[in-house]
Amino acid sequence: MICFLPVSFRDVRQWIILLAFMVLVNCNASVKHKTPNCTMVKAYSQEHTYKHPWERVTSASWRKFADPENKRTLSHILEVDTLNHNLDSKSGKLYTTRAITIHAPGPWFLRKIVGQDICHCVESTVVDAQTRSMQLATKNISLQKYVEVEERIRYDPHPENPNEWTICRQETSIRIKPLSTLASMAEKIEQKCVEKFQQNSAKGREVMERMCKYLEAESSSRGISGRL
Amino acid sequence: MGFIRDKRNSSSSTTTSPCADLRAAYHNCFNRWYSEKFLKGHWDKEECVAEWDKYRDCLSKHLEDKNLSRFLEAEGVKRIPAPISK
Numbered sequence: 001m002i003c004f005l006p007v008s009f010r011d012v013r014q015w016i017i018l019l020a021f022m023v024l025v026n027c028n029a030s031v032k033h034k035t036p037n038c039t040m041v042k043a044y045s046q047e048h049t050y051k052h053p054w055e056r057v058t059s060a061s062w063r064k065f066a067d068p069e070n071k072r073t074l075s076h077i078l079e080v081d082t083l084n085h086n087l088d089s090k091s092g093k094l095y096t097t098r099a100i101t102i103h104a105p106g107p108w109f110l111r112k113i114v115g116q117d118i119c120h121c122v123e124s125t126v127v128d129a130q131t132r133s134m135q136l137a138t139k140n141i142s143l144q145k146y147v148e149v150e151e152r153i154r155y156d157p158h159p160e161n162p163n164e165w166t167i168c169r170q171e172t173s174i175r176i177k178p179l180s181t182l183a184s185m186a187e188k189i190e191q192k193c194v195e196k197f198q199q200n201s202a203k204g205r206e207v208m209e210r211m212c213k214y215l216e217a218e219s220s221s222r223g224i225s226g227r228l
Numbered sequence: 229m230g231f232i233r234d235k236r237n238s239s240s241s242t243t244t245s246p247c248a249d250l251r252a253a254y255h256n257c258f259n260r261w262y263s264e265k266f267l268k269g270h271w272d273k274e275e276c277v278a279e280w281d282k283y284r285d286c287l288s289k290h291l292e293d294k295n296l297s298r299f300l301e302a303e304g305v306k307r308i309p310a311p312i313s314k
Contacts, residue, residue: 058267059259059262059267062262063259081247081251081296082254083287083296083299084300085280089272089274092266094262094266097299099296099299120293120295122296122299129266129269215263
């Protein structure tokens with residue numbers, strides 16, 4: 001009987017859904033577990049080398065959610081809206097804020113319990129065209145009273161081959177709001193979420209690689225010189 | 229049990245879909261500008277202004293989530309959390 005579930009149990013349900021589907025989509029699937037769970041803050045870092053130049057990879061990053069073909073792979077991403085942007089025309093820095101709406105599917109009974117199946121996240125990006133760096137930070141703004149997930153990504157030219165390769169570094173931190181009764185349960189659930197995290201990360205990498213190939217083909221067919 | 233009886237429409241349609249065409253127009257323009265101008269050092273001039281204005285007007289009408297609309301209003305916001313160290 002759902003009405004007799006303790007509140008904390010509902011919180012855990014929300015947390016499962018958020019964690020499993022909020023985790024966005026980049027880099028590769030090798031998750032390194034960085035910090036112990038004792039503080040209820042989890043952090044994961046990942047690294048991936050794209051064998052494409054920085055310019056192409058960052059172009060792909062902007063486009064990856066919008067491309068119809070990618071939409072099938074990233075079916076949990078519903079909407080991406082640009083909320084704000086600011087170009088610093090002196091320094092060549094571009095600041096952008098986007099809203100990402102994520103569909104959190106799952107068993108129908110989970111949706112009933114949680115009462116919502118979408119989650120809003122805000123992504124802040126800065127691209128520095130002079131130093132060739134792109135940094136993204138994505139945070140959930142839904143369900144914040146239960147959990148905060150922050151994903152930070154940066155794309156830089158690969159030190160070993162800066163004109164041809166790009167290194168992507170990603171850090172994801174998950175902060176569970178102090179609800180101590182949840183701790184032991186949360187620990188178990190988290191193991192399951194890691195699996196989902198890895199699946200979504202692998203999907204994100206697949207999409208980025210496909211976008212890069214597409215941009216590469218497009219630029220060579222147009223005969224444009226340069227890196228795109 | 230309330231599970232099935234309470235089968236309200238948990239439709240995933242979102243609040244900004246009415247702006248889909250304007251959004252596509254802006255994002256297409258932006259992507260072209262990003263690749264062909266910004267990355268090539270021509271960042272002195274902002275482009276896609278007309279597309280942006282139309283799209284933003286639409287968003288401000290249809291964005292229902294208050295947490296999101298406050299980002300819309302914070303014009304020219306420059307925010308990026310602590311970067312990942314290189």
